[in-house]
Amino acid sequence: MENKLIVSLSPHVHGSDSVEKNMYGVCIALLPALIASFCFFGLGAVTVMLTSVLACVFFEWAITKFILKRDKLTILDGSAILTGLLLGFNLPSNLPIWIIILGALFAIGVGKMTFGGLGQNIFNPALAGRVFLLISFPVQMTSWTDNVLDHVDGYSGATPLALMQKAILEKDPSVLNNLPSSLDMFLGQTEGSMGEVSALLLLLGCAFMLWKKIITWHIPVSIILTVFVFAGLLHLLDPVYAAPLQVIFSGGLILGACYMATDYVTSPMSHKGQLIYGVAIGLLTVVIRNWGAYPEGMSFAIIIMNAFTPLINTYCKPKRFGEVVRKEAAK
Amino acid sequence: MNSILMAVIALGVIGLLAALLLYFASRKFAVHEDERIGQVSAVLPQANCGGCGFPGCAGFAGACVKATDEKGSLEGLLCPVGGQPVMEQVAGILGMTVEATAPxxxxxxxxxxxxxxxxxxxxxxxxxxxxxxxxxxxxxxxxxxxxxxxxxxxxxxxxxxxxxxxxxxxxxxxxxxxxxxxxxxxxxxxxxxxxxxxxxxxxxxxxxxxxxxxxxxxxxxxxxxxxxxxxxxxxxxxxxxxxxxxxxxxxxxxxxxxxxxxxxxxxxxxxxxxxxxxxxxxxxxxxxxxxxxxxxxxxxxxxxxxxxxx
Amino acid sequence: MKTFHIGGVHPEENKLSAGSPIREAKLPRQAVFSMFQHIGAPANPVVKRGDQVKVGTLLGEAGGFVSAPIYSSVSGKVSKVDVALDASGLRRMAVTVDVEGDEWEEGIDRTDTLVRLADRPELDGKTIVEKIKQAGIVGMGGATFPTHVKLCPPPGKKAECVIVNAVECEPYLTADHRLMLEKPEEILVGLQLVMKAVGVEKGYIGIENNKPDAIALMAEKANQYPGIEVVPLKVKYPQGGEKQLIDAVIGRQVPAPPALPIDTGAIVQNVGTCFAIYEAVMKNKPLIERIITVTGKSLSLPSNLKARLGTPFQQLIDECGGLPEDTGKVIGGGPMMGKALMSLDVPMTKGSSGLLVMKKDEARRSEPQPCIRCAKCVGACPMGLEPYLLAKVSEQFDWDAAEQNDITSCIECGSCQFTCPSHRTLLDHIRLGKSTVMGIIRSRSAK
Structure with missing residues (x-):
């Protein structure tokens, strides 16, 4: 057969970016925090993480193959692995394995595949799984094991978030004195889910993603700034509310802001929309944390704003070229 | 006990109010549609293919009724999907006749x-x-x-x-x-x-x-x-x-x-x-x-x- | 450093032929002149089979105001006036000339002596525009819009400056770069002619800073030409787009269609066009040849050729080492906006800025994956559009939604598809949507 030329419309070159590069890029960004959580929580963390990732990949494979009956399998595009990782980060390290598998089934099965697979889901699958577990198994989901490196005596088992809520409920600012210092929290010496422990390493990964242009700064910065301002105001008004830095470095805020809220599929498309989304998540998080029934509000805030994403996309268009005629730059 | 009673009463009242609202809304915003349109629609294939030149089967049904009232004939209207049998049914509902069309x-x-x-x-x-x-x-x-x-x-x-x-x-x-x-x-x-x-x-x-x-x-x-x-x-x-x-x-x-x-x-x-x-x-x-x-x-x-x- | 303000991407530059001086290509044995070498009405053939023509003989006269005449670039006998396959992949009207010798029409100055504006004081704006129109000059960056139309702003619009597009943001292409290095003064005189034709005092030459030698040379020469300033620009695609260039150089943005670039007071001309204008006005030479970059990673001799219009692409490739075995795609133009050719037996035209040979493995597109809504296309779009959305609604034939989301503003630069991690064929669908919506708008305004 003779050598046929190929014809197509332009462009004829591609920037060699790919879904895999982005997905595995996020996974790499999560690595430092992953290793840290293994150090902090020991073997339990390894088990939880492995179960979560393997279960997610398995369900993705099984559903594509046997239920959707698609020929092309998508387990290697990295999205299921990432979902598994993020789900694992949202779980305590002593969770029974069957609960993890249930969470993975919900995350992949309900959160992702029912909508049609990658790119179609409305809610972040990992968060859907976590919220499902949090509501179904509140006790198991909030009983933490000791952080092996924990230096805070006497309060093992009570996370900073629980302390913060306790202070508000009892109207007693002195409860907050039991909180670890914000530096400790920043470095990762507190209680919590696996991904909640080290803000420093998570931010390091976030910087990596920004450098690799996997994400833009809009969502993480808007969330963190909003929380800082809102929590700061509350703290100034009434000292029963914790100091803003402690609020930011506690719980899953950094994990949520940098890795979960920035999920491509479920976040708005335009920068303006992303800022609105971020600010709303920040506000909702503080509201739920301080006055809600659950100590942690991040996952709920993101899930709620996921639902608003299509609406934001409809109303927040990027600034069109020529819309604002700029002042003359040249004479 | 008292709180249960309060809840029941409160919900009951809210339900009643909502029902009233719905009732008045349905009266106020009711759209009066020629009932023949519904009848004609019912015999159409409901494929909404647009082959007749109207937006969907409901649009075609409306056009049939309108043509009956205004022109007194179904000339030029054809559901290509249903063909002759469906057009005869439509004509029957509207009291019209249709000429045979070649498939x-x-x-x-x-x-x-x-x-x-x-x-x-x-x-x-x-x-x-x-x-x-x-x-x-x-x-x-x-x-x-x-x-x-x-x-x-x-x-x-x-x-x-x-x-x-x-x-x-x-x-x-x-x-x-x-x-x-x-x-x-x-x-x-x-x-x-x-x-x-x-x-x-x-x-x-x-x-x-x-x-x-x-x-x-x-x-x-x-x-x-x-x-x-x-x-x-x-x-x-x-x-x-x-x-x-x-x-x-x-x-x-x-x-x-x-x-x-x-x-x-x-x-x-x-x-x-x-x-x-x-x-x-x-x-x-x-x-x-x-x-x-x-x-x-x-x-x-x-x-x-x-x-x-x- | 200046650049445009929204979006943009940075494709690998691959300027393989930047160091190779312009060579004169051999005369073809047979030249084919398509009557569709410009945007607008096609030219009407005025010769018939058997006619003898010389270099510079009129073959086709302009078919309207937005049109341009076509001249023979070779001498010989007209062998066919019939449809022929051209670079667009369609069979369209063309004149075929069998080449015999190289005889030129009288009155064309073929010397290299530089003629400055001061040497021809009798030239006024009207004469210049008329000469440009007669010479059949069109935008030589690839858009092929008849130049004289651009130089006659609609009533009520006033030009304030002329910007020379020397950006050459398309990867691989180096034709403009080489032209600047070898004919700097001719380009500057060409720019002066354009400035005189539209009656402005200010001229800019926008050059991307991946061509430091050209920036230095042009800036040095421009010192002797009052009112002309060289503007170095940061490397970013699609800076060579007319709207992006105006934004980059004078910081004004052309409003959405139906506004025209002239609404910002700027007239943009390509370097090659300026050179052609110089030759047409000062040397009385119609547009019969141009510089074309013949390049590609697998090509043994990537070059910049000065070739006669109507030369078959096959011959140009043969002069640069022949078509390699593993060729998958041959593109007329650059890789971002060029057109893939069906066959190499098509002639080069006024808009042929490059000929790019791609290997099989480079040529094939990757299989599209589902959209992951990463918004990278939104970030890359230099027009501030939402390519993912436009592609989706076009795929669903939802033309209303496409129109509401400003699909007609798309400049088809390909940045969205270039950047898409899912390898989606965004621009394929957007093009379809854009042309359909334009058709709908036209038929609506015709009513």
């Missing part, structure tokens, strides 16, 4: 299979005929033939058209085709024609859409019409065939299915569809190559070098 079918007027029309280049882009039409001629040297990307397939509500993977041509399933015309509209090259089905579904068709001059048409496709006009001569008696822009066309109303044009065509571009196979000793006087005359669009006669008549 039609979609015909893909291209026989440029991979074998007949060699692929010169490979198209690598979005699977859409309309997009491929922007690249130039497409994969072959014919500027009028089927792209085989299936824009018609995606528009068909009835699963009646498909791309044959071997020939890379669109093929119509006559059983399923309702002649709604969606495929004809989708085709960027106007290859698909909604044609009379013909008596016993038998018809003569020029399976080519090439309007290039004979030399060019002949060069790139073995099965192309070159506009030589031999069929026109063969059909002098009925005057059913005309050649415009180097392309022969058979008027189905005038065609008497004599099959003379089929024999006359030097390129085998004219096909007799659903006709019984010819007897081996075909006593056609002017058909030296009649032995392997095609009877279906997919069997191919040996290519014959045409003499250009331009």
């Amino acid at each position: 039609k079918v979609a015909v893909v007027r291209c026989n440029g299979s991979c074998e007949n029309r060699p692929r010169l280049v490979e198209y690598d882009g979005a699977t859409s005929c309309k997009v491929q039409a922007m690249v130039g001629m497409g994969e072959t040297g014919c500027s009028y033939g089927c792209f085989g990307c299936g824009d018609c397939v995606r528009q068909c509500q009835f699963g009646a058209i498909r791309i044959n993977p071997e020939t890379k041509l669109a093929e119509v399933d006559e059983e399923k085709c309702t002649a709604c015309g969606a495929c004809a509209k989708a085709c960027p090259r106007g290859i698909i024609e909604i044609r009379l089905k013909g008596p016993k579904n038998r018809r003569m068709v020029v399976l080519c859409n090439n309007k290039d001059k004979g030399a060019i048409a002949n060069k790139w496709c073995k099965a192309s019409c070159i506009g030589c006009g031999k069929c026109v001569k063969a059909c002098e008696k009925f005057e059913a065939i005309t050649v415009t822009k180097n392309l022969a066309y058979i008027d189905a109303e005038k065609c008497k299915l004599c099959r003379k044009c089929e024999e006359a065509c030097p390129k085998g571009a004219i096909h007799a569809i659903n006709m019984p196979p010819r007897k081996p000793k075909a006593d056609a006087p002017a058909a030296p190559k009649a032995e392997n005359t095609p009877t279906t669009p997919n069997t191919q006669s040996s290519p014959i070098t045409p003499k250009e008549q331009q």
Whole structure:
């Protein structure tokens, strides 16, 4: 057969970016925090993480193959692995394995595949799984094991978030004195889910993603700034509310802001929309944390704003070229 | 106990208020629709294919009722999907009569299979005929033939058209085709024609859409019409065939299915569809190559070098 | 450093032929002149089979105001006036000339002596525009819009400056770069002519800073030409787009269609066009040849050729080492906006800025994956559009939604598809949507 030329419309070159590069890029960004959580929580963390990732990949494979009956399998595009990782980060390290598998089934099965697979889901699958577990198994989901490196005596088992809520409920600012210092929290010496422990390493990964242009700064910065301002105001008004830095470095805020809220599929498309989304998540998080029934509000805030994403996309268009005629730059 | 009572009362009151609101809203915003529209809709196929020229079956039902009231006839209105039986039902509901219409079918007027029309280049882009039409001629040297990307397939509500993977041509399933015309509209090259089905579904068709001059048409496709006009001569008696822009066309109303044009065509571009196979000793006087005359669009006669008549 | 303000991407530059001086291509044995070498009405052939023509003989006259005449670039005998396959992949009207010798029409100055504006004081704006129109000059960056139309702003619009597009943001292409290095003064005189034609005092030459030698040379030469300033620009695609260039150089953005670039007071001309204008006005030479970059990673001799219009692409490739075995795609133009050719037996035209040979493995597109809504296309779009959305609604034939989301503003630069991690064929669908919506708008305003 003779050598046929190929014809197509332009462009004829591609920037060699790919879904895999982005997905595995996020996974790499999560690595430092992953290793840290293994150090902090020991073997339990390894088990939880492995179960979560393997279960997610398995369900993705099984559903594509046997239920959707698609020929092309998508387990290697990295999205299921990432979902598994993020789900694992949202779980305590002593969770029974069957609960993890249930969470993975919900995350992949309900959160992702029912909508049609990658790119179609409305809610972040990992968060859907976590919220499902949090509501179904509140006790198991909030009983933490000791952080092996924990230096805070006497309060093992009570996370900073629980302390913060306790202070508000009892109207007693002195409860907050039991909180670890914000530096400790920043470095990762507190209680919590696996991904909640080290803000420093998570931010390091976030910087990596920004450098690799996997994400833009809009969502993480808007969330963190909003929380800082809102929590700061509350703290100034009434000292029963914790100091803003402690609020930011506690719980899953950094994990949520940098890795979960920035999920491509479920976040708005335009920068303006992303800022609105971020600010709303920040506000909702503080509201739920301080006055809600659950100590942690991040996952709920993101899930709620996921639902608003299509609406934001409809109303927040990027600034069109020529819309604002700029002042003359040249004479 | 007291709190339960309070809750029950509160919810009850809210429910009552909501019910009242709904009641008044339904009265206030009620849309009065001619009940005949609903009745007509009920007998329509509900495929919402748009083949009738109205937006969906409800739109067609509305148009039927309107035509009854204003013109007093259903002339010009036809549900191509339901055809005669459905139109009779519609007419029955509205107290009208309908005239018989001849059933039609979609015909893909291209026989440029991979074998007949060699692929010169490979198209690598979005699977859409309309997009491929922007690249130039497409994969072959014919500027009028089927792209085989299936824009018609995606528009068909009835699963009646498909791309044959071997020939890379669109093929119509006559059983399923309702002649709604969606495929004809989708085709960027106007290859698909909604044609009379013909008596016993038998018809003569020029399976080519090439309007290039004979030399060019002949060069790139073995099965192309070159506009030589031999069929026109063969059909002098009925005057059913005309050649415009180097392309022969058979008027189905005038065609008497004599099959003379089929024999006359030097390129085998004219096909007799659903006709019984010819007897081996075909006593056609002017058909030296009649032995392997095609009877279906997919069997191919040996290519014959045409003499250009331009 | 200046650049445009929204979006943009940075494709690999691959300027393989930047160091190779312009060579004169051999005369073809047969030249084909398509009557569709410009945007607008096609030219009407004025010769018939058997006519003898010389270099510079009129072959086709302009078919309207937005049109341009076509001249023979070779001497010989007209062998055919018929449809022929051209670079667009369509069969369209063309004049074929069998080449005999190289005889030129009288009155064309073929010397290299520089003629400055001061040497021809009798030239006024009207004469210049008329000469440009007669010479059949069109935008030589690839858009092929007839130049004289651009130089006659619609009533009520006033030009304030002329910007020379020397950006050459398309990867691989180096024709403009080489032209600047070898004919700097001619380009500057060409720019002066344009400035005089539209009656402005200010001229800019926008050059991307991946061509430091050209920036230095042009800036040095421009010192002697009052009112002309060289503007170095940061490397970013699609800076060579007319709207992006105006934004980059004078910081004004052209409003959405139907506004025209002239609404910002700027007239943009390509470097090659300026050179052609110089030759047309000062040397009386119609547009019969141009510089074309013939390049590709697998090509043994990537070059910049000065070739006669109508030369078949096959011959140009043969002069640069022949078509390599593993060729998958041959592109007329650059890789971002060029057109893939069906056959190499098509002639080069006024808009042929490059000829790019791609290997099989480079040529094939990756299989599209589902959209992951990463918004990278939104970030890359230099027009501030939402390519993912436009592609989706076009795929669904939802033309109303496409129009509401400003599909007509798309400049088809390909940045969205270039950047898409899912390898989606965004621009294929957007093009379809854009042309359909334009058709709908036209038929609506016709009513």
